[in-house]
Amino acid sequence: MRTRALYCDFLGLPKGKYIQTDLAKSGNIGFAACALAVSFDRDLLNIPGTGLFDGIPDMKLALEKERYKSWQDNTEIALGDLKFEGKEYDLCPRTNLKKIIKEFNDLDLKPMVGLEFEAYVFERDEDGVWIPYNTPGAFVYGTGPSNDPKNLMGKIWERATEMGLPVESINGEYDNGQFELTLGFDEALKACDNAFLFKTMAKEIAFQEGLILSFMPKPIPERGGSGLHVNFSFVDKSKINVIEKDGKLSEIANDCISGLIHHHEGLSALLASTVNSYDRLQPASMAGYWANWAGDHRMVTIRTSTSSSNSARIEHRTADGAGNPYI
Numbered sequence: 001m002r003t004r005a006l007y008c009d010f011l012g013l014p015k016g017k018y019i020q021t022d023l024a025k026s027g028n029i030g031f032a033a034c035a036l037a038v039s040f041d042r043d044l045l046n047i048p049g050t051g052l053f054d055g056i057p058d059m060k061l062a063l064e065k066e067r068y069k070s071w072q073d074n075t076e077i078a079l080g081d082l083k084f085e086g087k088e089y090d091l092c093p094r095t096n097l098k099k100i101i102k103e104f105n106d107l108d109l110k111p112m113v114g115l116e117f118e119a120y121v122f123e124r125d126e127d128g129v130w131i132p133y134n135t136p137g138a139f140v141y142g143t144g145p146s147n148d149p150k151n152l153m154g155k156i157w158e159r160a161t162e163m164g165l166p167v168e169s170i171n172g173e174y175d176n177g178q179f180e181l182t183l184g185f186d187e188a189l190k191a192c193d194n195a196f197l198f199k200t201m202a203k204e205i206a207f208q209e210g211l212i213l214s215f216m217p218k219p220i221p222e223r224g225g226s227g228l229h230v231n232f233s234f235v236d237k238s239k240i241n242v243i244e245k246d247g248k249l250s251e252i253a254n255d256c257i258s259g260l261i262h263h264h265e266g267l268s269a270l271l272a273s274t275v276n277s278y279d280r281l282q283p284a285s286m287a288g289y290w291a292n293w294a295g296d297h298r299m300v301t302i303r304t305s306t307s308s309s310n311s312a313r314i315e316h317r318t319a320d321g322a323g324n325p326y327i
Helices: 093-106 152-163 188-208 251-262 264-271
Strands: 002-008 014-020 028-032 058-063 075-084 110-124 130-132 167-172 178-183 212-214 228-235 293-295 302-305 313-316
Touching: 002 058, 002 093, 002 188, 014 028, 028 075, 075 093, 075 188, 093 110, 093 188, 110 188, 152 167, 152 178, 152 188, 178 188, 188 212, 251 264, 251 293, 251 302, 251 313
Parallel strands: 002 075, 293 302
Antiparallel strands: 002 014, 028 058, 058 075, 110 130, 110 178, 110 212, 110 228, 167 178, 228 313, 302 313
């Protein structure tokens, strides 16, 4: 048995180490404290705060006690928070999410989150070149062999179930070879942990099947983009969803919408974190381009639902799967 200690970098990549399970019980795993440890860029950035001026010292991944069943044999998975010199590491997205959750908790609100991924599948042709998944019978909301001839989605769902990851639905998306993978609502930290593990698992299962599952926002220029739709709500101390009141948006919901619209351009730095993101974010598309909102409307950035008190939520549609779910 081994432990795979993981944390999520700014681009959603699973950074970590395989370690002896007995060593993982110590709760602290060492890494280098620098920008390259939390990003894809390998450059030694000559910028204060990136670790270079400090000599790239050690930092620790403080592991949670909970362990996840892995999709790899004889392996368990541990998640944690990055610590530097015994304090919270400023470049740890998971730690920063915990801070935001606490701020809401101080207001007697518990944030609830549900994430919807979209992704394309690629396979090799007879010359070994990667091409879009050959699904000639695919259609929107398609299921079954015509939509997924190699049953990749079925294998991903099976492994997710074994791991205890709550898959709500999987179906064919807008274009051939594109899928929507929706996870269940949960408390914010748990939902983001689930999303990080699910995405990592799904990509690795695809690779084992000789396929690539790409969460890039626009991997095929002539086809539709892939987003990461963030659904959220809040429950109060009485476990009542405060997004809806008497069938309408509550004051809290309106405040949330106002803030999202006010910070729309700034949020793009966090939610659309790659150059490819802006190939997807275009006017007259179902991506979150404009600073606008509407009730149950898929052509706007902020879509709201008040159809029932239990399912009332705000859906933000700018982000894509190449980013970090904790951010």
